[in-house]
Amino acid sequence: MIEQIQSVLTNWDAMLPVLPQLVVSGIAIGMLYALIALSMTILYRATTVVNFGHGDLVMLGAYALFILMPMVTFNIAVESSALGLLASFVPPFLVALILSLFVLFAMGYIIHRVFIWPILKGPHLSLALMAIAIGYAVRGVIRKEYGKEVLQMPRPFPEQEFEVFNWGGIGTYMTLDEMIFCGVVIVMLLVSYIVFSKTRFGQIVQAMFQTQRGSSLVGINVMHYNNLIWGVGCSLGALGGVMLGLALALDPDVGVWTLLRGFAAMTLGGFGSLYGAVIGGLIIGILEKVLGVFISTAFIEITCYLVIILVLLIRPKGLFGQHATLRI
Amino acid sequence: MKLNRSIFWIFPLLVLALPLVLNQYLQYVVNLILVYILVGVGFNIVVGNLGQLAFSNVAFFGIGAYASGILTTQLGMPWWLTVIPAGLCGALAGCAASIPALRGVRLFYLAIMTLAFGELMRWLYIRTPGLTGGSMGLTVPEPAVFGWMLTTEYHKFYVFLFIVVVVVIATSRLLESRIGRAFLAIKNDENAAAAMGIPTGQYFLLAFALSGFVVGIGGSMYAALVGHLSPEDFDLIQVILHFAIIMVGGLGSLIGSILGSILITATPEVIRHFEWLVGSEEWIFGVSIIVVILFLPRGLSSLLAKVNSIFKDRYYRN
Amino acid sequence: MALLTVTNATVQFGGLIAVNQVSFGAEPGKVRALIGPNGAGKTTLFKAIAGEEQLASGTIHFQDQAIHTLTPHEISARGIRRTFQTGGLFGELTALENVLTGLHTQIPSSFGGLLANTRSAKAVEKAATKKALKLLDLMGIAHVAEQWARDLSGGQKRMVEIVRALATDPPLLLLDEPAVGLAPPVRLELMNIIRRLVDEENIGVILIEHAIEFVMTVSDTIMVLNNGEVIAEGAPEEIRQNKDVLEAYLGR
Numbered sequence: 001m002i003e004q005i006q007s008v009l010t011n012w013d014a015m016l017p018v019l020p021q022l023v024v025s026g027i028a029i030g031m032l033y034a035l036i037a038l039s040m041t042i043l044y045r046a047t048t049v050v051n052f053g054h055g056d057l058v059m060l061g062a063y064a065l066f067i068l069m070p071m072v073t074f075n076i077a078v079e080s081s082a083l084g085l086l087a088s089f090v091p092p093f094l095v096a097l098i099l100s101l102f103v104l105f106a107m108g109y110i111i112h113r114v115f116i117w118p119i120l121k122g123p124h125l126s127l128a129l130m131a132i133a134i135g136y137a138v139r140g141v142i143r144k145e146y147g148k149e150v151l152q153m154p155r156p157f158p159e160q161e162f163e164v165f166n167w168g169g170i171g172t173y174m175t176l177d178e179m180i181f182c183g184v185v186i187v188m189l190l191v192s193y194i195v196f197s198k199t200r201f202g203q204i205v206q207a208m209f210q211t212q213r214g215s216s217l218v219g220i221n222v223m224h225y226n227n228l229i230w231g232v233g234c235s236l237g238a239l240g241g242v243m244l245g246l247a248l249a250l251d252p253d254v255g256v257w258t259l260l261r262g263f264a265a266m267t268l269g270g271f272g273s274l275y276g277a278v279i280g281g282l283i284i285g286i287l288e289k290v291l292g293v294f295i296s297t298a299f300i301e302i303t304c305y306l307v308i309i310l311v312l313l314i315r316p317k318g319l320f321g322q323h324a325t326l327r328i
Numbered sequence: 329m330k331l332n333r334s335i336f337w338i339f340p341l342l343v344l345a346l347p348l349v350l351n352q353y354l355q356y357v358v359n360l361i362l363v364y365i366l367v368g369v370g371f372n373i374v375v376g377n378l379g380q381l382a383f384s385n386v387a388f389f390g391i392g393a394y395a396s397g398i399l400t401t402q403l404g405m406p407w408w409l410t411v412i413p414a415g416l417c418g419a420l421a422g423c424a425a426s427i428p429a430l431r432g433v434r435l436f437y438l439a440i441m442t443l444a445f446g447e448l449m450r451w452l453y454i455r456t457p458g459l460t461g462g463s464m465g466l467t468v469p470e471p472a473v474f475g476w477m478l479t480t481e482y483h484k485f486y487v488f489l490f491i492v493v494v495v496v497i498a499t500s501r502l503l504e505s506r507i508g509r510a511f512l513a514i515k516n517d518e519n520a521a522a523a524m525g526i527p528t529g530q531y532f533l534l535a536f537a538l539s540g541f542v543v544g545i546g547g548s549m550y551a552a553l554v555g556h557l558s559p560e561d562f563d564l565i566q567v568i569l570h571f572a573i574i575m576v577g578g579l580g581s582l583i584g585s586i587l588g589s590i591l592i593t594a595t596p597e598v599i600r601h602f603e604w605l606v607g608s609e610e611w612i613f614g615v616s617i618i619v620v621i622l623f624l625p626r627g628l629s630s631l632l633a634k635v636n637s638i639f640k641d642r643y644y645r646n
Numbered sequence: 647m648a649l650l651t652v653t654n655a656t657v658q659f660g661g662l663i664a665v666n667q668v669s670f671g672a673e674p675g676k677v678r679a680l681i682g683p684n685g686a687g688k689t690t691l692f693k694a695i696a697g698e699e700q701l702a703s704g705t706i707h708f709q710d711q712a713i714h715t716l717t718p719h720e721i722s723a724r725g726i727r728r729t730f731q732t733g734g735l736f737g738e739l740t741a742l743e744n745v746l747t748g749l750h751t752q753i754p755s756s757f758g759g760l761l762a763n764t765r766s767a768k769a770v771e772k773a774a775t776k777k778a779l780k781l782l783d784l785m786g787i788a789h790v791a792e793q794w795a796r797d798l799s800g801g802q803k804r805m806v807e808i809v810r811a812l813a814t815d816p817p818l819l820l821l822d823e824p825a826v827g828l829a830p831p832v833r834l835e836l837m838n839i840i841r842r843l844v845d846e847e848n849i850g851v852i853l854i855e856h857a858i859e860f861v862m863t864v865s866d867t868i869m870v871l872n873n874g875e876v877i878a879e880g881a882p883e884e885i886r887q888n889k890d891v892l893e894a895y896l897g898r
Contacts, residue, residue, distance in 0.1 A: 313427070502757075521747070
């Protein structure tokens with residue numbers, strides 16, 4: 001480790017111009033972590049349940065799009081159908097995306113209503129295991145049906161790369177995908193900020209986070225709102241999954257990988273903080289890339305584990321997890 | 329027929345005769361069940377008795393297995409001499425895993441942290457090929473006991489059975505004593521436990537170390553059983569398996585751990601017999617856990633207790 | 647000799663001073679009651695004595711030894727036992743096991759002895775069980791010994807908690823609202839038990855209570871707290887007539 005740091009220091013001049021590229025790609029992948037952490041945070045804030053099966057639902061989002069895509073394109077061929085009519089105005093990828101988000105919304109709604117709500121007052125262990133088991137079952141189905149071959153995620157547009165800026169002859173590049181990812185995540189962050197702080201829905205969710213029992217006493221249908229929040233959380237996660245599928249690949253086993261990065265982002269940012277989750281995701285994305293190149297490739301894998309362990313040992317409330325920020 | 333406590337003696341004696349009726353493959357499955365009995369019993373100490381949501385069990389399991397494997401391959405020790413060191417390595421990992429709990433990390437935070445610990449260990453198995461064989465895995469020589477080679481599954485069975493009986497009886501004695509009561513007291517109310525003069529920190533450490541020890545021994549047996557360790561053996565699927573064992577069996581119940589490990593280990597082998605089900609193990613497994621949590625939240629041991637009160641487990645609470 | 651001496655005890659939560667410069671003593675064979683409106687700092691003071699809260703300043707001595715730097719289990723082992731306002735029982739343990747947990751520090755079985763199941767380990771456990779059953783019998787609740795604590799009635803729970811706290815014959819007992827939620831006849835019974843303990847066993851009792859008649863009947867001395875400060879102290883009759891106390895309670 002020390003030798004590596006020394007070599008970094010001696011080669012500083014050569015390494016430094018690479019740094020912007022690393023930071024930019026770190027931000028791009030960090031945005032995805034941020035979106036997944038954001039969806040988990042929304043779930044946690046409303047229902048105070050940490051969904052240990054979230055990674056697999058994120059994965060399912062990508063597969064849902066993959067499965068729906070041929071159906072949408074088929075319907076476009078049959079122009080008389082309603083879907084075909086819609087698809088003549090909107091690109092099929094977008095139609096499939098929206099449909100898959102709806103599917104995952106329904107999944108989240110049903111999962112909470114049928115599996116989580118009945119045991120919500122039970123021991124935490126049952127809740128954790130239930131979430132894990134749901135994720136495991138989802139993965140099992142996907143693996144059985146689509147796990148045998150390597151599948152290509154449908155692309156909405158060809159891959160393109162742009163030079164963002166140039167420093168000493170070494171350019172910093174960003175792909176079109178990455179730009180769109182960043183844009184989507186920023187929009188989603190703004191939307192959820194507005195929904196949670198400005199609308200009545202957000203106030204109700206806030207009240208439920210404080211006390212579910214109290215909320216039900218003042219006439220809030222807690223179950224209904226929890227169902228909705230699980231739907232929203234899952235479809236946001238699915239959006240992250242689709243982007244993850246585009247950035248990496250379709251892989252039924254990506255669940256744990258995703259889950260731990262989402263956890264790391266949440267832990268670093270502070271559990272329950274919306275912008276904490278986003279900033280945590282970005283920091284972890286950048287750390288992975290920078291440490292991976294500058295110190296050891298091992299850090300690409302273990303940054304998130306180390307972040308979780310260190311943050312919980314040293315500062316369990318994370319960067320923004322104070323009580324004040326719990327009520328953005 | 330009226331059941332009485334003597335079945336707890338008759339049953340293991342009947343088990344002794346198993347090799348007479350089983351073929352090598354079925355004997356292997358039974359041996360695997362014995363391994364998972366220790367995994368379940370050890371895991372239950374932390375989760376069922378101490379009541380902590382810790383996922384570190386897979387790490388203990390892996391560390392025990394690799395400790396045994398490394399000691400036999402690198403130092404040429406006979407397998408039977410590595411069983412206790414493997415348990416001690418597991419106990420050491422248990423002490424490490426208890427640090428966050430001692431620092432006040434609880435519930436989901438503890439779960440996430442111990443999950444990260446397990447994944448970090450798995451990464452370590454891959455990244456230290458000099459010791460662990462890396463992602464290629466580590467081939468463990470045939471286990472030896474006092475110079476005898478355990479060449480067949482039948483030989484392994486008797487050795488494993490001996491270890492399991494000793495460890496389970498020892499664990500049950502500890503859990504029946506003031507130590508077990510202190511664990512349950514901490515699970516129920518940490519402040520009140522401290523007000524009874526129970527040094528809660530020490531008991532956290534003890535529970536994690538004990539759990540690590542028992543599971544570490546299980547890991548050592550696993551190494552001897554499968555003969556080849558690879559990092560994928562200790563991934564998140566194992567976490568689910570371990571949880572399923574104690575959840576299906578019954579939290580905090582010794583009998584439950586045994587029942588759970590029999591059922592959970594045998595199910596995939598049964599599925600393998602039906603061709604149209606092959607490949608469906610995962611989702612069937614997931615769905616069955618969901619069904620158990622929803623409809624049998626106290627596990628199988630609660631069903632057995634209803635059948636006959638002698639199955640009422642003294643440590644079974646939920 | 648004073649059993650417990652609290653000198654200028656102050657407990658702070660951030661900027662909030664929950665207990666401010668409180669001094670008092672507790673003697674064996676006497677009941678001292680702490681009363682005061684909600685948020686007066688009574689339970690915080692209890693927690694400070696039991697070691698669950700740190701003192702910002704001041705000292706607490708028990709049998710002439712400083713205990714304010716000790717951890718809760720060390721203080722408990724020295725002989726200060728407490729009951730809890732709500733839910734102090736271990737619900738998943740039986741009543742008997744709850745009392746056995748109370749005896750934890752007096753069951754000296756060693757780790758090795760337990761593993762080998764030696765005769766002495768068995769004898770120690772057996773003796774403790776016998777003692778616990780006897781104590782439950784003394785309080786007239788031996789018939790619930792094998793029931794899970796969470797299935798007991800409110801009165802039985804309170805009795806088990808007191809038995810559990812008394813199991814080690816502690817010189818000082820802290821009772822946090824022992825009478826809350828109890829039916830009048832059970833209250834009377836509890837009152838008699840406390841008096842009997844104090845008069846016959848010569849233990850010291852400090853109790854927090856809102857039920858004013860209960861306090862007036864059972865205590866020897868009453869101390870009134872308001873906003874973390876002692877505003878009155880004296881025999882029940884004096885307190886009944888004290889103007890400051892009436893003001894603090896009625897807010898005049």
